[in-house]
Amino acid sequence: MRSHYCGDLSEAHIDQEVTLCGWVNRRRDHGGVIFIDLRDREGLIQLVFDPEDSLDNFRRAEQVRSEYVLQVKGRVRPRPEGTENPDLATGQVEVLAQELVLLNAAETPPFPVDEKLEVSEEIRLRYRYIDLRRPESLQRLRFRSEIIRQLRKFLDERGFLDIDTPVLTKSTPEGARDFLVPSRTHPGQFFALPQSPQLFKQLLMIAGVDRYYQMVRCFRDEDLRADRQPEFTQLDIETSFLHEDEFMGLMEEMIKELFATVLGVPLHTPFIRMPYAEALACFGLDKPDLRIPLRLVEVGDLMKTVEFKVFAEPAQDREGRVAALRLPGGGKLSRKEIDDYTKFVAIYGAKGLAYIKVVERSRGREGLQSPILKFLPDEVVGAIMDRTGAEDGDVIFFGADKASIVNEALGALRVKLGHDHGLVEHGWRPLWVIDFPMFEWDESSNRWNALHHPFTSPKEEDLPLLEQNPGACRSRAYDLVLNGTEVGGGSMRIFRSPVQSQVFRLLGIGDEEAKEKFGFLLDALKYGCPPHGGIAFGLDRLVMLMTGSASIREVIAFPKTQTAACPLTGAPGLVAEAQLRELGIRVRKSIPENG
The missing domain is CATH 2.40.50.140 (Nucleic acid-binding proteins)
Incomplete structure (x- = not known):
């Protein structure tokens, strides 16, 4: 035509x-x-x-x-x-x-295609086929296609095989987050849509495939944020007989080539590698944005003996932390602005936000302004000034509480201050976060949880800690972080059956449960499993970052809303009673909370 x-x-x-x-x-x-x-x-x-x-x-x-x-x-x-x-x-x-x-012919569209008018997301997604006619919307999909093409090209040229894995599979231990599919031919039983092809790609390594990849659709029934969807696309990769240093180097080469080809941007390799503990200590979170020059500084040792209990008690608590965050030029902040930042950190559980304004450091205490100065001895104040590198015109914020609260609150404040005050450097700052703990303790259930997933290998030198001190055991996991967003997470996998069984027991998965849920994997590990590992890249997130989009919904052709609904099709929706009857399912009506 x-x-x-x-x-x-x-x-x-x-x-x-x-x-x-x-x-x-x-x-x-x-x-x-x-x-x-x-x-x-x-x-x-x-x-x-x-x-x-x-x-x-x-x-x-x-x-x-x-x-x-x-x-x-x-x-x-x-x-x-x-x-x-x-x-x-x-x-x-x-x-x-x-x-x-x-x-x-065409009726008048619900919004103009040829004008850059602000249209609500609900309307845009309801008429997504119209929204995609807009050049900027279509360009994002073209960009996504080009990214996928380049990633496939890189992996194909290096001997990776593109292999599909099942979409109908078995529910995982995190079953509450699975999307379930009832089986008509096995009444009362259910498939689950995969949150990841993790076990199948490990089985492919045991089968001798050696290098696998897949652009795979994954499903996760969880609360949504700007960078989450109930169904999303991963670039899944697995290899055998590569040490993590070799594998991470290969992935760096892939990302470097992608940015050079698609964006014309050079990324410098090797990427920075930062231990998890350092990331928390300096940035408060495990996905730091290195474009922001602000750093958290530990001052808990200076506060252990002060009379100010707000600082002294968390400083003396093994699980507490007192940290400082210096904002250059922040001394000009008004009281209202500081109050606004105090409200901001409250979102993350912080009970307040103490501060010291540095007016004229050379005058000592007299050159400082703060409601907390009267509680701090001169030697402590001087040590804080030295350790934070405070200069005239700065403000120093403090967080004092459980370490997790301080890290989350000051970590988020650091990012907000960076954006609010024009401190975000231009460009791309990738890094690997490594040396994660294998486990984290869940006080509510009184048990260990896997920080990544239960198939992540512990470091060889930390294997004895599985019995002696699980909390100190480090994993062979690695996350790729780009400008404060995790775009890929992976690890070397457990490839010895006794170690996998030991990890299951630590996680409260007994032998019977492990056999029921993972018996096929435990059996396969007995038949010559090679050392192997891999990574999963969040393709939607990567495209979102590379296109400068506000959310992954902008780079998905037909996304769901933040309530996991589709305005275009009306999904999820009711199904006919006859269909439910054939599946042997009866829907219970919701019972009001008050009765």
């Missing part, structure tokens, strides 16, 4: 006869000549309808409205001098229409 895409036409096509198909972006009637901007996925081209050239075509063009679907035949010619459009890729040429066919 067409010979060229609209957006591909250039001066190289002058005097050529072309056939174009697309949507009417805009129609303009100027002095007896009609101009139509025709749009397809590659861009716009200006069509000219002159009644002297073809009166029939001119009259058809008069009936055309925005978003009508047209087929147009015509001749490419240069735009008259002075009418060129340098902002348009095709702005040097136009097409003199010789034949117009109306393929389909």
Whole structure:
């Protein structure tokens, strides 16, 4: 039906006869000549309808409205001098229409495609097919496609095999987050949609595949945020016979090549490798944004003997922390601004936000302003100034509480201060976070949980700690963090059956439960399992970052809302009683909380 895409036409096509198909972006009637901007996925081209050239075509063009679907035949010619459009890729040429066919009419769309108007996300997602006609929306999907193409190319060239794994599988120990699918042929039993192909890719390594990858759809029934969806896409990778240093180096090469090819941005390798403990100590979280130069500074040792219990008690608590965060030039903050930051950290459980303003450091205590100064001895104040590197005009914020609360609150405050005060450096700062703890203690259930997942291998030198001190055992896990966002998480896997059984027991998974849920894996580990490991990249997050989008919903063709609903199709929805009956399912009505 067409010979060229609209957006591909250039001066190289002058005097050529072309056939174009697309949507009417805009129609303009100027002095007896009609101009139509025709749009397809590659861009716009200006069509000219002159009644002297073809009166029939001119009259058809008069009936055309925005978003009508047209087929147009015509001749490419240069735009008259002075009418060129340098902002348009095709702005040097136009097409003199010789034949117009109306393929389909269109009602007025719920929002204009050719104008950059703010439209609510609910409306945009309800009419997503209209929203995707917008060049910026379509460009994100094109960009996503190019990223996937480049990643596949890199892995294909290095001997990785693209292998599908099952979508209907068995529920995991984290079953509350699984999407369940009832089985008609096995009444009362359920499949689960995979949160990850973790076990299958490990089985592929045991099978001798050696290098595997998959652009895999995963499902997780959890509360949503800007970078979460109930169904999402991972680039899943697994390899055998590679040490983590070799594997991480290979992944660095892949990301470096991706950024160079798609964005034209050089990333410097090797990426920084930062232990988990250092990330928490300096940044308060395990995915630090290195573009922000602010750092947390430990001052708990200085506060153990002060009379100020707000500081002294967490300083003396083994699970407590007292940390300082210096904001250069922050001394100009008003009381209201400080109160706003105090409300902000309260979101993360902080009970307050103490501060010291440095007016003139050389004057000692007299050159400082703070409600807490009266509680701190001179030597402590001087040590805080030295340790934080405080200068005139700065403000120092303090967090004092359980270490987890201090880390989360000051870590979030650090990022907010960086953005609020223009301290975020330009560019990309990737790093690996390594040496994670194997386990974290869950006080509510009085048991250990796997920090990553139960198939992550402990460090060889820490194997004795599985029995002696599980909390001190480190894992062979690694997360790739890019500008404060985790884009990939992986690890070397447990490949010896006794170690896997030992880890299951530590996690409260008894032998019977382990056999029921993971018996196939434990059996497979007995038959010559190679050392192996891998990673899963959140493709949606990666595309979101590389396109500068506000959320992953912008880079998914048909995303769900933050309530896990689809405004376009109305999913989730009710199903017919007959269908439920065939599946042997009865839906219980919700019982009001008050009765």
